[in-house]
Amino acid sequence: MKIETKLATANIQKNYKRAIYTIISIILCTTLLFTTILVISSLKKGITSGLETEYNDYQIIIRNISTNDFNKIKDKDFIEKIYIQYTDDGELQTLEKPYFINSAQNFNIFIKYTDVKDVCKNSTDIVNTLFINVREASNKVEFNEKLLTMYGLIGVGINGNLICTMQANYSYIVDLLIVLVLVVFSILFIIILYNAFLITINERKKDYAVLRSVGSTEKQILKMIFIEECIIGIIGIIIGGMLSIIFSSVLLHQLNNIMLNSGFTFTLYIDAKYILLSLVIIIINIYISSIIPSVKASSTSIMQNIRNNKQIKYKRKNSFLEKILPIEGKLALRDAKRNRNKYRTIIILLVVCITSYITVNTYIKYEEVTESLVDKYKVDAQISVDTEQNIDYKTILSNYEKEYSDNLKYIEYKMTGLNFLIEPTEAILTNSSDTYDDGKKSENMVVIGLEDTVYRDYIEKAGGIYGDIIIYNNKTIAEINDDFTTTYYSKKAFKEDYNLQISLIATNYMTDSVDYKYQKVNCNTLKNNIILTDHLLEEFSDFTTKYQAPIIFVNMDMLQSINSDVEKYNLSNNYQITKFIWSDVDATYARIKCDNIIGFSNYIENIKQKQNIEIDATYYTLDNQEKIIYINIIKLMLNSILLAIIIIGIISTVNILNASLSERKQEFKIISDIGAQKKNIKNILLYEDIYMFSKATIISIIISIPIIYIIVKSMQNIIVLEKLQIPLVSICLFILMLFVMSLIVTITLAKSIKLKK
DSSP: OOOHHHHHHHHHTTTTHHHHHHHHHHHHHHHHHHHHHHHHHHHHHHHHHEEEHHOOOOOOOEEEEHHHHHHTTTTTEEEEEEEEESSTHHHHHEEOOOOOOOOOSSSEEEEEEEEEGGGGHHHHHHHHTTTOOOOHHHEEEOOHHHHHHTTTEEEEEOTTTSSSEEEEETTHHHHHHIIIIIIIHHEEEEEEEHHHHHHHHHTHHHHHHHHHHTTOOOHHHHHHHOOOOOHHHHHHHHHHHHHHHHHHHHHHHHHHHTTTTTTTOOOOOOOOOHHHHHHHHHHHHHHHHHHHHHHHHHHHHHHHHHHHOOOOOOOOOOHHHHSSSSSSHHHHHHHHHTHHHHOOOOOOOOHHHHHHHHHHHHHHHHHHHHHHSSOOOSSEEEHHHHHHGOHHHHHHHHHHHHHHHHOOOOEEEEEEEEEEEESSSGGGGGSSEEEETSSSSEEEEEEEEHHHHHHHHHHTTOEEEEEEEEEEEEEEEEETTTTSSSSEEEEEEEEETTTEEEEEEEEEEETTTTEEEEEOOOOOGSSEEEEEESOOGGGGGTTHHHHOOOOOEEHHHHHHHHHHHHHHHHHHOOOOOOOOOOOOOTEEEEEEEOHHHHHHHHHHHHHHHHOOOOEEEEEEHHHHHHHHHHHHEEEEEEEEHHHHHHHHHHHHHHHHHHHHHTTTTHHHHHHHHTOOOOOOOOHHHHHHHHHHHHHHHHHHHHHHHHHHHHHHHHHHTTTSSOOOOOHHHHHHHHHHHHHHHHHHHEEEEEEEEOOOO
């Protein structure tokens, strides 16, 4: 074994405490880098294996497209791949470039873009190129929502202006994490390790001076330091790597809990290229952190190394603080100025910790606010089936409950929309009614038939008896504003102090005489007693703005009787009873509440494919739940990173303070010789602590202000808030906690100082 290796090993053994501190710093930084990289690579692998499989990696579907229209878009630069489907239930086929189709019939195409993040930009281009109108867009354009959701693109769709929009875009989060890892963490890594190596080397300057005095060269000392750092670095990297695997597994487990029943499971994926990239970054950081103090130590003169006072710089200048502070405070302030490098590093670490906490928690707070501002639906989903197809949807729902242990609550109903003559006319309170030649008026109303148990409960709460007709006595009025936004407000539909009568009517518009006429339809069911109520079943709360009409609630038998009268009348008369909303008496609807809308939607879609049955499903809260999942993932990742930064900062600060006290033992003995007591020295250290912490807090606040401004401005695209949502209480508590911890550390270290009695 060469002499440099022996000396390096001996130095590590001799100064094992300092070596342990340095190894811990490397372990923490390595664990942080490796863990973040491993989690990101595992997430990417999970998304890729779960979604980007053949025939499932497309972003948009254009249905019923002609060959001529296809030729208009096929050569777009942003298109990477196209699949074709000749019939709606046919298999997908991959088209080879150059894309060419000569088909007499229309077909469906499935397009994969070069960059998934440009889905809205590219989709808007395609829609405008094909001149798709608003009516066509809902049936012609469809997005692969599951794929886009996993990339953080939530609620992608075509709006009324034929522009592709999305509810939220979290696709930048992974890129942000990578930037934080490769840039911010690397800088923090270098600062911490540079300081750790600097402390270690400074404590051994006298040893190096002795070696120089007996003939060692700068090259030999530098080589000895390099070997020592390699040994420490290898130990730190190995332990940090093992810990990163453990922490990555824990984080992925937490992510899987968040993603429960979403159809995705993430397992630890160790990608060689990511590991190699992380390793290269760590080695470069260790090299940069160690090379400067190593070169300084090997090249500094022998006498200067023995005196070990190069770090002390102080130009005497009485500041305002020095004039007002007691003697301990003055000494503390001068010590901080004399040892700028050490205390500057501590301040930087505190600034990183405080600034990270302020900005991360502010961002998380805004994300939580966006979650709370999301419209809260009273039901999670609605399904409808054609009763003529004998689809037993109740058994399907029951099987879901057993398989997923999800307690479903649902209301079965049927509905239609008809025109009713209202008598007396004076009972009508709105101005939107149709008026006829005899001065009477009619209202379009939604008629909902409820299953018997729900109807009985509703009529009892409304104060009626079985067989009565319930009318929700509020009508939503919509007003279009100058900026084309819509304002909704509710207004009473009918006066309550009238004996209200309603009659089903058919209308006919005579163009020659511009005369609006009606005919009453014989419908005995409508002669039942009418109950007006302001209480609406919460499952139908969205109907008020959807149809903007009074709502009639009856039982299923009554609805069937009304529809039967409509069909009889239409078959025997010229006047036709029109339905102002689409309705089908054979369609049965169910409004559903569930605990896990993501799992429910996956289950229904799988049932539709496996059993090849038609179930129309609308998932009202699916986008919101997916957004909440992303918010929880972001919170988990950011809080994990923040915790790692705080732990590294605290341990590094303890290391610096401990080293500083070791170097100042002689100074404290001199102060003790001239009458200072241990209490005075403790006060000096406390004043130093207060000085550093106050300075770090002020700098952190100054740095955080522009970052918070950027966060607020970026979030204004999603939400509009009347006040700032900065979590001041939690920030103040964190700063106070950090300050208390620093005081505890200082007091603990001060107790280790031994003075002459």
